[in-house]
Amino acid sequence: MLLSAIPNCNKSLISPALNQKKGNQEVESQWAKPRQELKLLQRLAPPIFAAFVALSPIIAPPVSYGQAIDVQRGASLFNRACIGCHVAGGNIIQPGATLFLKDLQRNGVDTEEEIYRITYYGKGRMPGFGEMCTPRGQCTFGARLQEDEIRLLSEFVKSQADQGWLNIGNGGD
Template sequence: MKKILSIVLLLSIVFNFTFVRPVLADAASGAKIFSANCAACHAGGKNLVNPQKTLAKADLEKYGMNSLEAITTQVTKGKGAMPAFQGKLNAEQIEDVASYVLETSEKGWSK
């Protein structure tokens, strides 16, 4: 019985490290990338193109953009007036920006 449990545990660990990608996003790096690529339209968490859809926590929640996955998809593929950044930023940079946006929305954007 112990041998079976050991095998199941080992398989579980291997599966988790093989198929589940850990979140290693770097919000500090994301801040720099945001400043260089996003701040023109989203300075201070605002949205110059569509003022109702800011990067404030309440708006991110309202529009279903309150997860790393949702923000990463939006930045990667773009939507509406927002351009896609796939090809301009690599996947790690996009994840860093998403992490920064989510983290900063939790703290509250400064003016």
């Protein structure tokens, strides 16, 4: 009754034990909702993360590490043996014989096997780079390439032609 007569009186000064019990309930009720949300998040996190991993193109690389190494080696071989005439897939000697897909198709050289054959034995003004290249006048005077190197080179040229020679860069040197 006395408390009701004094409007600004703090009840905590009069009954600290009662107020402490009430305060603990308020604190617990403040944390109840976040705890429920945390439990829900803990239950949903694994399936959400699994779906993200399965659907994300960033996490699933397009090629294996071994394939990336082969592409890099192919680019390095290209930069060493071919770039003198075929800068970025073009052809500074014979403009109609570029390494762009449309020219390769027009010239009947649009498969890895055909690219391999021409790289090994040569054709027209293009010298052959194979170890067993003949006739002598058709073959390069420079260093010869081994069969596996020519295979990597033909795979690289075909993949770049399919992509429009966008990724030539410095790849491997």
